[in-house]
Amino acid sequence: MTSTTTCTTTAQYPIATSFNxxxxxxxxxxxIDLTGHLVIVTGGHSGLGLITTRHLAAAGARVIVAARDAGRARTALAGIPGPGHVEVREMDLIDPASVEAFSRSVVEDGQAVALLINCAGVMASPLMRDIDGHEGQFATNHLGHYRLTCGIWPALVAAGNARVISVSSRGHQIAGIDFEDIDFQRRPYDKWVAYGQSKTANALFALALDGRGRKHGVRGFSLHPGQILTDLSRHLSPDEIAAFGVLDEQGNQRLDPAAGLKTPEQGAATVLWCATSRALDGKGGVYCEDCNIAGPNDPRTGRAGVASRAVDPQLAERLWTLSKQWTGLTVTA
Structure with a gap:
């Protein structure tokens, strides 16, 4: 299938919304009422994922949280009020066998999946590789979620009106995908370039998925939640965190939503807006921020918006083709 038949028709420009x-x-x-709907949230036990899970359960959804450490996740999620229900199932995104087992359990449940929120990830980690030798940030942030989406595809299609939400980042502006050396086999490893590459992949994945899922009622979205201090920064030194300008002179977190410095509740707002907003009905394949579709980024004026390479249909198709080759998986277009 060519990029002309799979690319999005939704304009990458802001729309009218009551949120900001x-x-x-x-x-x-x-x-929002999600009673009777099944939602899957990767990493739904910490940071933005935990807040996302709480609000989905409060809206009545049955939420399955996919977590590498199931015990830790159950502790974090204990006592979340309903009326929805939260359960934890083990899954390690960097382990293909683990993702396959999780996906199979979801499909065998026989319930349609209305929302898949790909929230888990790693950032600026030391060099690691998956079992196939792929660089760890790309393998976790992109390939793991690609496998998961393909693995539960029948359950998404069965919903008739499903959304797949990929949590990207303004980090995508750091680097595009080096298709000649994604795995840093020939170039020196740079943890930030690797992170940027994986976040660009999140946005391109949403675009390519949306083109394939549209006729099945499955739409894809990616987003930047904001600059928020969560466990995602666990691989960073205090000096690296300070360099982001997220702390004031007393070491407290600075808050300036317009500049992207948000609370976790504000960051999770864009995740949940992409997942539930009626303003996005009939739309898809777009990168969002600040509870809206993002406009194009102009580096001369700042970091707001999306880089053109992260919403390029041809690059999205190239990534999909490569992901299919590397995993042996795809979806029914």
Missing amino acids: AASSAAEVMAG
Whole structure:
């Protein structure tokens, strides 16, 4: 299938919405009823994922949290109020066999999946590789979620109106995908270039997936939640964290939503807006931020918006083709 038949038709420009950079998850979810819907959240036990899970359960959804450490996840999720239900299933995104086992268990349940929220990830980690030798950030942030989406595809299609949400980042502006050396076999490993490459992959994946899923009622979205201090920064030194400008002179977190410095509740708002907003009905394949579709980035004026290489249909198709080759998986277009 060519890129002309799979690319999105949704314009990559902001739309009318009542929300903004400072909106909270609670504001976005006000009045949303997900009773009877099944939702899967990777990494739904910490950071933005935990807040996302809480609000989905409060809206009545049955939420399956996919977590590498199931015991830790159950502890973190204990006591989350309903009326929905939260359960934990073990899954390690960097382990293909683990992703396959998780996906099979979901499909065998026989319930349609209305939302898949790909929230888990790693950032700026030391060099690691998966069992096939692929660089670890790309393998975790992209290939693991690609495998998961393909693995539960029948359950997404069965919903008739499903969304797949990929948590990307403004980090995609650091680097595009080096298709000649994704795995840093020939170039020196740079943890930030690797992270940027994986976040660009998240956005391109959403674009390519949306083209394939549209006729099945499955739409793909990617997003930047904001600059938020969570466990994602565990591989960073205090000096590296300070360099991002997220701390004030007293070492407290700076908050300036318009500049992207948000609370976790504000960061989760864009995740949940992409997952539930009626303003996105009939749309897909776009990169979002601040509870809206993002406009194009202009590096001369700042970091807001999306880099053109992260929403390029031809690059999205190239990534999909490569991902299919590397995993042996795809979806029914």
